Amino acid sequence: MRRLLAILAVATLFVACTDDKPSMPQQMGVTGSFTPTDSSDDDSQQEPPIWGVEIGGETLTEYTFAAGDKIRLVSERGVDVVLTAESAGSKGIRFNGDFRPVAEVDTYYAIYPATYELQSDGSFHVDNFFDVQTGDGGDAALLGAVAYNVSGDQLHLDFHPINSLLYVTVEDAPSQIDAAVITPHQSRTFINNGVYYINYNGNEGPMFYYDDEPNYVDELVIEKPSSDGFFISFPASSYIADGFTLTIRSGDMSVHKVFEEDFMFKCGYTYRTSVQWGDASLRGSVSCGARTSYDYYKDGAWEFANKMTDIAVVLGSDVTIDGVSYNTNATSTYTDIYDDEISDAGVILRKNGSGVDMKYSLPFGDGIIGKDCEFNLDFESIEWAEYLATAYVMLKDGRTLLSDARHIVVTGLPYDTQEGLYHGFYTVDEKTWGESAMDERYMKFFWYDISNGSLDLTDNTKWYGHGGVGLHAAIFRWAQILSPKFCIPQTTNVKVSWELQNSYAEVQVGMFFSTPEGDDNPEDLFAVDIKAGETLELTSPKVGMTPDYPCIQIEHRTAQILPSSVVRYMRVEYARY
Secondary structure, eight states: OTTOOOBOOOEEEEEOOOSSOOOTTOOEEEEEEEOOOOOOOGGGOOSOOOOOSSEETTTTOEEOBOTTOEEEEEETTSOEEEEEESSOBSSSEEEEEEEOOSSSEEEEEEEESTTSOOOTTSEEEEESTTTSOOSOHHHHOOEEEEEEEEEGGGOEEOOEEOEEEEEEEEETOOSOOOEEEEEESSSSOEEOEEEEEOOOSTTOOOEEEEOSSOOEESOEEEESOOTTOEEEEEETTEEETTOEEEEEEETTEEEEEEEOSOEEEOTTOEEEEEEEGGGOEESOEEEOOOBOHHHHHHTTOHHHHTTOSSOOEEOSSEEEETTEEEEOSOOEEEESOOGGGEEEEEEEEEETTTOOEEEEEOOEETTEETTTOOOEEOTTSOOSSEEEEEEEEEETTSOEEEOOOEEEEOOOOSEETTTOTTOSBOBSOGGGOOGGGOOGGGGSSOBEEOOOSSOOOTTSEEEOBTTOEEEEOOSSOOOEEEOOOOOOSSOEEEEEEEEEEEESSOEEEEEEEEOTTOOEEEEEEEEEEEOTTOEEEEEOOOEEEOTTSOEEEEEESOOOSSOEEEEEEEEEEEOOO
16 A cells, blocks of 8 residues: 555636626626646645546646536525536636625535535535445546635635545456455445535645444445546545455456555545456455354353354354344355355355265355344254354356355353253153153253162162253262263363252262263362252352363262252353453
8 A cells, every 4th residue: 555656636716706896696607727736745745635527647637627517606695506617628617607696705615516415514415425436537526615704706716625536557457347346354444424514724624524323335346447447436534444455356357456554545635556457366255154152252252152052053144042133243255246146155064074064055145145134053953063164155157166164163052951952961761751851852962870889770860851860879879970072172161050959868969070981070160068958059160171071970979878969950151261
């Protein structure tokens, strides 16, 4: 961007003066002229540049009016008239119209083009600033002028620009350019509506205020600009943080030019850049945005992650949890592809090591895959595992574009034995289940009875599905249960909660992380002495769950005949990352 050339131009319009002071409301004429100034040194510019309606010359500083060009002139006291250029030229251009001053002294405002509804305070509203651009110089010019407290027959107007321009040339350009696109690297950068105040007085410039309810656009698109060069217009002093990307599209090819630094498009400046079409490549790229609770946890949104009890993978733009709608930031995207070129789009998941693809077709439009929809995968078809997620776009010409693979992890968290449809205290031995547990969907994530000892006592452990699990001691064996294996790729901060009830006799109950084989982590999550008839509700502090110990084990710590306890529920959730 530092190589872009800032250039300067100066233009003035005059109201014609005569020796005989006309009496109001005599119709008066308006003339215009300009004097170009050649400056290529950005730092040397002390005054804002000024230009006319046609932009030309070697340095883009020479401007001429065309016959029929229109300006609007208003005043604080009530003048509101459209004036038309009588002929083309650069000096002494006469503008015809019914201009009749309504006061001896008045403040006048003028604007080019005359299509804007200029108000008597010098303001005008701009809607869809980025939606109507053609790339032509005449359409890109936006000029304003003000004269404070002057008599109508001595009116002198200096026109100044109230926007900023980028002039783009394409070296070795194709015969037709389909589109030029400016994409800011930060979202919510381009505000498409607001109010201008023409306020040139001394060193003051035009003021632009964004609407209270701004309309953001994600990109600025010029459809079919000239291959010989074109202009892109920006509101006054547009600031683009983190830079932007300029994309030129033609047919199946595109070329990108990336500007990585913050940039301010100064009011009145014309910047220039050139793109080499010889660097163009096959058009179209796709990125994948699929997310899981683990992604939100790592991003610091651990509270939102803990709401996803039954949501394994998020692919759409929205998700509703407990009646509340959330934006997911999980949509995939495509660039340099027109919607009418696409036959299908979506996301492909492949479980690590499986070699089997799971393909999900999604709504698409405006560069978004999963646009305006809820599309979440629950645990019916998804295991707790690591996956590669790839977004795809299938084109009508037979090509399929794929994104880079995104590594995602379905950890199994948050896990809630009462709330989760696919959670609970279940075992592979369905003969031990209660009637409420006889549903196939619950058979995916098994708990295991690993009670030690020598006697096969079938009543040592009782399984109640969502209702809990009973631990009953015997003389020769104490009860132990082991959770399914959570998918923990690296140390993950969690909190564990449970409700524990006891009857008959006091017993110590422990909970700790474990290997899938039942080998204990020596550090307890809980070691609780619970008395007969007592109920405890406990939550651990933040603790790291590791890949080496990805399970949870609960046990009685004694082998006696009387102790009997029930774990009514257990919840494992993310803690602050």
